[in-house]
Amino acid sequence: MSTLGNVGVIGAGAMGSGIAQVAATAGHPVFIVDAFEGAAQRACTRITEGLRKRAAQGKLDPAEAEAIAGRIFPCDSAEALPECLVVIEAIIEDLDAKTELFDVLGRTQPATTLLATNTSSLSIDQIAPAAAHPGRVLGLHFFNPPPAMKLVEVIRGEVTSPEVMDTGADLVTAWGKVPVRCASTPGFIVNRVARPFYGEAQRLVQEGVADPATIDACVRTAGFRMGPLELTDLIGQDVNLAVGTSVWRQTNKDPRYQPTPFQQNLVAEGNLGRKTGKGVYTYAADGTSPDNVPDQAKVAELLASGVLTNPVARTLAMLVNEAVDLVDRGEAGSADVDLAMTLGTGYPKGPIAWGREIGFTTVRDQLRELDAAFPGGRYRPSPALDKIE
Template structure:
């Protein structure tokens, strides 16, 4: 559509669900890659599901977006249309292409409405029983060749596939929010997932313009597991009275190069959301002390101080900005470079490196995939294994030994991979 000519009263971007073209018209708009793979189903029309549907449709697939809540899928498609219009207004997408993308998405109210798909991605809330029911139904409704993927951020893939007759086709495709913007996708395999399906899904994510990383179904996968110390160490430092949140945030941001400090980031994410993910990892690891939630964060959530969305978290907010969050720069100068137990930066980096090399040593992901995941998924300035090489794995091991002596209990146990030479 040329913006210099008179436009009709309504364009395809303005269509309501009742006047969408039929499926054959939408399929013809797909790319060769998309037509070779077939239709895509997305189950769950929340922010993640709608975003994934948009990504798949932009890649050329005919997409059916399903939600059991009446009207939810239709509203999500309208939201995708609004998002596409914003891209057109910013000059990032042609109007004709935006029209074609939207025409490829069909809203539906039940799994029965899904056509035969090459891929179905579930993006419903993090409820294992709900996911199990959906996957059992999908296995009955879809051909045995359909890849069944979950967008879960932390639930075990084998547990989700427990009632699927062909568990070898169940895997995780963990997109990051917002899916149309974030490049990273964790491709997660369970113990029963077939290698061919993992390879297939990995290639498809590349065709969608994403950067896939592969890992086994370890608690939290790569990003949500390796990132736990970034939050946990900061909270423990503040709990012990070593420093205030604003000073810790300043140190991690200004001296460490992280895009946000741990307290401003958890306020942005939502203290309740961050606590839930951390608690899930802790429970799935048998209450390993490395992942134990802090009393500081539990109290924030119990008091309703959830962060920006509630107007108060670690910080109070007015007009979208934190109030009174001034760091103590003199204190920061004394802490950084001092003993590791009171140095927020050294302590956090040691734990991030330890977590990453331990994951690699267990064979759950490669060094390259771990570093890529943390750079893209959390915008860390370096991958943690790369950081470990820069600091020196022997230095990290010594720092952790000092922390373990200062705070016994197992949280700071060094990974054997730091000193056994396996990482080169």
């Protein structure tokens, strides 16, 4: 018998199933609810099969695999959940659906139960008021797939209590994850700070500086595993555009996040990336892309050029600017921003550490040059670049 508290998971899709597995692996009895008949049961079966497969591959003790699977139960509805330590919501990304659910959870769970949302783009402040005792509502933003990804953004809304933030962070730490704390700001840390990584590469193509393969190759020289354009093909141009557009709208259409015609055209034409066989690049059946061939002479030329045409300098300046601004607004701490970007997106270095290396005043001067060349606010330097150490 487990002595750890019950965990409720609502939504038995990709994220809910993964989160359920993480909590059960840590020793909690886990109850999964899904609105679709049979979906919770199917998720339990899928998780069990996955655990058994890992055991067969020698990656997990077979008895442990059975013990974890034995702690996961389907449950008919949110109302039917037993009393839980925490309930984590991972349903469809729709505010009405989520507020309806938090209303039910607020009425049926004890006032001490943490109520968490895994939302990627909605504000905690829009969801929390739906629940009784909204101070116990927080974001626990896992990354896909939850069993493999270490990072969890722990998000505070306006009324989330500090104790609830501490409990949330401690809980995910006990689950083997690394928590970073953030205010409920559009995109939180990762989806906000990463925006210019994609946006600058798209703009460089639009400006005719070089072809996509050459720009990707330039950016990889800075230690990124994939270039921005090939990465958006992997993510899906539609998914990446939707995240960017959501951040742009939620920031009152701040030009920093304005979607590019380059990406909008790809999506409009159905060139969504690997999943459709064509995105920025074309993909053969074996996953290779014959048109992803950089011009090496051009790579060397661009890397030796000034910030306007240098994909590395331009991308890093914008990443540093974004990170510094987030910290300056008090939305997250520097160490958490760097942890989030290295663990959540696999960047070789955190943007604050990178800024320190490049020099924050150098970054400011690069942005001033960009701002002069492309006025309109996208490249405005964060005022904090002058004061950060």
